[in-house]
Amino acid sequence: MRVLYLTEEAISFSDALVRGGAIHVRNVVTGLRDRGHDVFLLDWNTEPERPFQRSVSPRSRFVEGPLRTVVRAVQVGKRESVDVIVSKTRKTYLPGLIAARRLGVPHVVHVGSSLDPPTDGLSRRLDLASFTARLRAPHDGYFVVCDHIGSQLRTRGVAADRIFNVQNAVNIDRFHPETVPTPLSDRFRDRIDQDGGGFRLGFVGGLQPYKGLDDLATALDQADADLHLLVAGDGPERSRLERTYGAAATFLGSVPYEQIPALYHEFDALVLPSHTEGLPRVVLEAQATATPVVATRVGGVPEVVRDGQTGLLCEARDPAGLAAALDRLAADDAERARLGREGRAAVEGEFSWTELYERYERFLEQVIALDDRR
Template identity: 30%
Template sequence: MRILHTEWSDGFGGQERRILAEMKGMRARGHDIWLATREGAQLRVAAETAGIPTLILPLRGAADLASAARLARELRRLRIDVVNTHSGVDSWVGGIAARWARSPVLLRTRHLNNPLRRGWTNFVHYLPDRIVACGEAVRARLVEECGFPAAQVVSIPTGIDFAGFRPARDRATVRAGLGFGEDDELLLMVGVLRGVKRHLLALDALQRLADARPRLQLILAGDGPMRDELGARADALGLSGRVHFLGHRDDVPDLLGAADALLLSSRSEGVPQAVTQALGLGLPVVATRVGGVPELIRDEDTGLLVPPEDAEAMAAALERVFADPDWARNLGERGRAHVHAHFSLDAMLDATERLCDDLLHHSARTAR
């Protein structure tokens, strides 16, 4: 198959990582892959580093018909079979371009668990042959709350290459490089520093544990628009020496291997890669019960779930993890077994191939 992905976002969080993993995985299976994105997108750099050809478009907004016309010409020139759009702006531009170019298959991958509203002003949602939800919770919301036809929405959870996702350095070396010893309790968060991730809530939970756990440190791997606000809030809570901003990191497996637990404090999620990755390495996880997180974490079995926006419950769950390392270790091991069985990269690629192949065959039959 000849597949082109579109992405408007300049960031590099879980959504962009899934796109990159899918592009690389499908290319390894013999498919031809392209990416259409903006010049400043971090995904563009990662794709080009991986040898995936990119098309640079302005993608100025949903009504950027010039970008749509240019993309449509490229789709015809490259004889693209499948167009897969991802964010809001590129789903408008890519969807219109795919229909102008008469590309056989148009997919829209929905990574977030926020609602999409169908209507004549949002006709873009009627364009895709299928909407790919990154988990059953996302699919259920689109169908039950947003009115999308059940047959139009399929769930393909984000898969992780567990064989390749391994720490390159040992725990002690990574900790020493960060300035910590084995006696320090390291709580890791991985993700873009933006409001929906609710890092401010995590700081409130940490402050509640400050006296009881004097060795507890919060490590934030990721960058984003809330960096300064989070730093100021940490200072105001008296946590400036216990909250550590690492910025964007390419050594996430090393950081997970060095941590004692992972925290997810989001108010909305699809199926978060950081949680899947952490569980895949056997790391205990405390996470909010939102979106597709319960697909990964069965409370008290493969991890701990807490209500969103509840710093007190979050602090209590974290205290349980750090107070009983043996129990937490067993929790992590059960999490590892669960995600290896159900959330692998091969499972995601298999489902994606089947979907595209079925739609292409249907398109070919319809065209006869």
């Protein structure tokens, strides 16, 4: 296949990446190329690094960036005789569709976010409206990361035969229960060593209201176990949350992605108390390191955390239920070990990058075949 892959992110093939979306793009592009496909990447980048990287460098992310993407996508698509265009990020959804129609090839959008995010505030409501409008356009395929998002698309009128669950993936060699590829730097190591002990919970992610960290703070107060939270991530809620948690949590700030595998080895359990999610990569990363997971039953989480088998689930916005699950883990070493083993086994069998490449390859071939029959 000859694939043109669009993203508004700048993709580096030599430097460490932090954002999960950028890591996904880089891995999919290189993975499909390694499998013998001609994949060309059109990203928004001032310093492209590879011959197959056909970047644009817009001065504005609004209007000008999408317009330049359309023009460049048509140019590259014609020159390289591409079979399909895949748009990974929202600002490339419509440019990718327009270019695909000009070229007479099918267009696929990758949907990694839930369609029911928090809508408090005008800006969030406008963002959701824009996202939904872009998805209503007549795309030929929708690559989703979980069945939950697929179901949301079907309720919005997208035909079932256009929806393909590619899932998410994790590097099961870097995230491993027995090895640490890159140790934590001294500044993180020193902060962790000063956390005061107790059962060590970990949270990895952006500090946003929908992540449910206020619920977790209440749960820590209600729990019987001696719990301490390590928070890896940053965001607009950090200062307020530091005041809320006080001595009950250590806020590490943003941890470089290459050190994240080592961080999971510091946790007795990962906790994800979110109000909404797609298919969170942090859950897969924790499971790959055999770190037991406690999470809320939202989005695609139940598709990777089977309650009592590969982790523990509780309802969102339920601090009492969350506290009970945390107490259960803290009190039972054998249960933690079992959940960790089962989580690792589940990830190895279904969520490796090799499995994702095979799904991508198979589903792209189906989209192209469907387009040929229409």
